[in-house]
Amino acid sequence: MWGFMKEKKYHHLVRNYIEQKTDFHFIKELGVGSYGVAYLLIHSKSGNQYVLKRMKTKHLCKKRLHEKFQQEISMLNEISIPNIPSVYTQGKLQDVPFYIMDFVDGKTFEQAIFKDGETFTLAQSLEITKQLLELVITIHEKGIVHRDLRIPNILINEDGLHIIDFGLAAYLNPNLKVDKINNPKKVENHISDLYFVGHFLLFLLYSNFTPTERKERSWQEELQLPIGVIDYIERLLTLRSPFSNTKEALNSIPTDFLKKT
Structure with missing residues (x-):
């Protein structure tokens, strides 16, 4: 129950961060996986859609998963081909890592x-x-x-x-x-x-x-x-x-x- 409430609280933090601190607008939550949560965003100037992926808060103390999350970002940057999403930016929000990447409309x-x-x-x-x-x-x-x-x-x-x-x-x-x-x-x-x-x-x-x-x-x-x-x-x-x-x-x-x- 506590984990659910913590995730829900962080969901609101992400939404507020997107709307108040970035050039994006929050659209919706796309999905929840074993290690992360994905959100659909739209860039206020270009109108292009992007995906914000962040680590689940319950994994904050797991060093190995932090390393895996950073490795995922590095791999996307290394691959860098049109058929794989490109990383737009990355950062942390209250110690929870996230990155924003291209949205594949398909x-x-x-x-x-x-x-x-x-x-x-x-x-x-x-x-x-x-x-x-x-x-x-x-x-x-x-x-x-x-x-x-x-x-x-x-x-x-x-x-x-x-x-x-x-x-x-x-x-x-x-x-x-x-x-x-x-x-x-x-x-x-x-x-x-x-x-x-x-x-x-x-x-x-x-x-x-x-x-x-x-x-x-x-x-x-x-x-x-x-x-x-x-x-x-x-x-x-x-x-x-x-x-x-x-x-x-x-x-x-x-x-x-x-x-x-």
Whole structure:
């Protein structure tokens, strides 16, 4: 209860700070994650929209999370490409760190699939995955692995795909041995991002799937995919020998089923 009241109090502090001390106007709270809270702002002069992300107050005494928060800011500055939000400014409000970044005006694939009911064919799904891998390669070339490439963190608009939320990102560790990996979600190399890309691709494919029986089966059985596509996804998910790097994963997309959308 105390934690809730503390967060609510800080919410009002942020709102007052934005309205009284900056060139922005507060619009609304966008969402709450495990470590932070995001707000939508609009710049009073340019009319451009931005996002303020701040650390949750309950993490104030956790040095490691402070370091992770600052690392997230540093990574966004290091990546510096159009498909990733850029940091506008950063600071602290009553010892709680925050930063303001670009707002990506687009639709997440979570919204597209579960709210709007959009469906994706095999060819469309592979083309979108190809575009995502091209973007992920750029991030990896900066020495960074995202480690949270889920459908809420991948957006699409007229400019293409965008990746947000680098809260779980890490610097690539080149010394990790593939055969020593126990949890592909958390590993600090390309395996993690490819694992999430595999699940992302499955979400796209399942958007076009209608169950014909009540018994739950494996995705390999339910989706009735070509064997080459099954093999490809299984390598992304480390069910088979994983790809040695993201470029190999991109070059290995089953081209027989890949068509421009």
